[in-house]
Amino acid sequence: MTLPVFGRLPLSALLGLLIVTATAALFLFGPMLAPFGQEEVLGTPFADPSAGHLLGLDQNGRDMLSRLLYGARMSVGVSLAAVLISFCIGVPLGFLAALNGGWPDLVGARLIDVIMSIPVLISALVVLQALGSSLPVLIGTIALLDSTRVFRLSRVVAQGIVVMEYAEVARLRGEGLWWMLRREILPNALPPLLAEFGMRFCFTFLFVAGLSYLGLGVQPPFADWGGMVRDNQQGILYGLYAPLFPAGAIALVTIGVNLVVDWALAGRTTVQGENR
Amino acid sequence: MGKLIVQRLGLGVVTLALVSVLVFAGTELLPGDVAAAILGQNATPESLAALREQLGLNAGPVARYLGWAAGIVQGDLGVSLANRQPVGELLWPRFWNTMALAGYAAVIAVPLAVGLGIASAAFRGSLFDRVATLVALATVSLPEYFLGLLLILFVSVQYGLLPSLADTWSGMGLAAWLKATTLPMLVLVLVTVAQIMRMTRTTVLAVMDQPYIETAYLKGMRNGRVVLRHAAPNALAPIVNVVAFNLTYLIAGVVLVESIFNYNGLGRFMVDAVSKRDLPMVQAAAMVFAAVYVVLNLVADVAAIALNPRLRHPRAKEV
């Protein structure tokens, strides 16, 4: 996979890149941009948007915009950390399994299959009930569960590379493990892994928000988008938009990353009968 | 082929057994003392010891696992720590509620999504295809609660067409049940249709990329026949896989949707149990969810084998 030429960027990809850039900026600078503190009670609950509070106040009378800006760092940060850790675990193990093969590879793959035969949400619930929900537990749990999927993909991608004749040439030359991983497998596995990184981020981002929405993710007093949806949910029954702001923010980030991933993966196949 | 299917079924049983080990290990061997969790502030060394004895916590982990697993095999899911009722009595009604909701969504989502996916692949590059693809991409990115809240806002709050809470009770009429569950069903349909459609489209396009499709066009076959007669049979097995994969997703997605609409199903049941740290309930619910997952995947596997022409018509007849 090579990325299409930058100059002929389709509109959807442009939009996606824009959203991703904005998200990155919010993640880095969000709390600094916030006009109010995330715990500051400023008025009556569910106050309507006004000049001072562009998105109004939340169910406790805190500034919605400020909480969204604080929440950006938490929501994006937790997901990013979990995905990064899951790649740091899954990719090397997947490569090693593909390279060495044999029974550890088979046993590992079978075990992963079994873990993956339990819905991720259910596995996460089981672990969270045993350990309680704190940030390290949350990130660690999601990272470990996600790493099974990363492992599986890395293994398949690396297996495809290991059987290539250039990898065979390197082995016949007596190359060591480090060279095989670093020079033969990694550069060729990078494009699919990058795409997977985007997709896993989307999934994890929604997943963290979902857990928070269920009250099992990021815990108060920290603002985070999923938790904000939960907290403000009652407002919807009074026709208020309050919970839609954080929910919409979650949707927007996910759409942005998805658009970029879709663009990066697009245009790989041609179909017969196109000009019939 | 028969042998392969039996093998798969055997594998499914083994997987379930291993899953039960994982669930048990995940809940019991992690740090944290169940007895202390139950008693909380009221714990005295004596009461803790008594409760441990009563819960059988003093036995070794293997013995406790075997006792637990033997119970499950006999249909005994244990007793809730929170209210001392048998887990089975609490769990099964909610399980059937969840299945009903998921089934309601699947009956509508699957034919719709597969049809849209095939059509979008058959008319690749057309306006319909591009719009459908974009809408699908947007919809898969929308979290369930966003869709759910939007629906509640417009359908329930502003126009009062359908209730915002999915209140159901045993013995309610079908019409009332449908009315109560239509909003959650719609959310599930929206999130699964987009995903199934996208994957079906990819699958059909992969088949349309094959040389035998070109052969059919070069024989002067019309587009409709090429898609339905030449491509579809080869895409069937992968589509079954796509559907099964997404139904499992639907089962998990139910957890969120049940919370949004306060639906009395297994998902909310499990979330409540986790909040209360009610161990036997969590274990039982996790096992049931995992079992549904494994069974669905098994059905997909067996269907894929049954639909593979190479396995259906073995080479033995070769001349």
Next chain:
Amino acid sequence: MSHVLEIRDLRVEAPNGAVLLHGVSLDLNPGEVLGLIGESGAGKSTIGLASMGYGRGGCRITGGEIRLVGTEMREASRKTREALRGTRIAYVAQSAAAAFNPAMRLDTQILEVPLLHGLMPEAEARAWMLELFRALQLPDPEHFGARYPHQVSGGQLQRAMIAMAMAGKPDILVLDEPTTALDVTTQIEVLALLREMIRRYGTAALYITHDLAVIAQIADRLMVLRHGREVETGPTAALLEAPQQDYTRALVSERRESLGAVSGAHHRTGKALLSVEKVTASYGQTPVLHDVSLTLKRGETLAVVGESGSGKSTLARLVSGLLPPRAGTVTFDGASLPPRFRDRSPAQLRRIQLVYQLPDVALNPRQSVGEAIGRPLALFRGLRGKALADEVVRLLEQIGLPADFAARLPSALSGGQKQRVCIARALAAEPELMICDEVTSALDPLVAEEILRLLRKLQDELVMTYLFITHDLSVVQRLADRVMVMQKGRVVETGETAALFADPQAPYTRRLLDAVPQLRTDWLDEVMAAR
């Protein structure tokens, strides 16, 4: 209107805007076979498909006229084009295995043409299919159609593809390398049957191939193509006898002439460099080599020939240590060689190098040419910095590529250039034995010839020893000192090249030699008459 097909100034463009055909014109008379010949990228298949009004993989016909039995295909409606395909013009693909739908019975796919186009009632269509099966000498013709594609052999499937094309009684067949994917002994059968079919039913054909000797047996006229342009056209015999253009002359002489007398003999020292003793090998439970022995002297070239499934490539994997044998020993330069490459010393690994069939997958797409060649220099010879860079340049020169190629990635190289880089990478290890596994099979004839010349040059300069695995007997004749013929994992015959070609002892060797197409128009007649 006497021509069944008239093409004027045909232009076709690829989706990326590259021009595949720059205005080609041709006429096809009823019952005539026109051979389209050229290297890959010449545009032969594009012409064949365009004559059906079809562009493969998003290619567009951007100019010219295509008149098929009186209908202008470019202006015709899709309905009209569909009605003509299968009934007036039909296509036979190179790989029948890929061109048949795996989920449908053969007869369903064949009868689809006459039935869906409404050409004849089903009973008549079935009778016609049966006649075709018989004419194509398919086994058990009454029941052959009830099979699925994966249930019949490759040669049978290719014949079924011809039956499918003939099912609509077309005026024109487009034959796109119809025998290229087959083993030589199967190829000759299919070729003879195909010619018989065309003659019996008076069908015209566009016969697309890269193999002059094959086309010489069947075409009335030849059109030579290169880079999407016509080079020359003429009656087959005349064109082969007296080609007018340099390019055609090069193509013809490549098939006619050998590289000159084999000169390897004077290198031979008489000392065995490699000896394989009674090895047996298998993939899982499937045995692939039985009791194979060979010796290879220093400076010698031994060609191992055989059809697919003969075990020749397995032999290469066995010597290189990729597949340990079940039984038997391999000795290299007097010392026993460990069966697994992992157990071999760096020196042992260095002294045996392997060059593969597909240079595309033998080079890491993410490593530059310089990195690929430089790695063995650093690893085996400890070269660093300037010494390494200089040695890379020297090796590039030795294999005939300019020094600035060191910075290029493989994707910027042609197939022949990639194969040269693979050879340079092997040379960088200063090997004593080079195993060449079908190194020219994936290349166009003229490029392949250059690679063979390069290998010969290197042998003269470096006293290299080659174990040459190939299915192509013309390569053997041009390069090898000795030949070992294999069939189904066993050695059939071994001998000096000249002697073996002049007087083969084993019946299989004779059959194999007889099946190699010769560049004479009457070769196929002679062979079939001799049967």
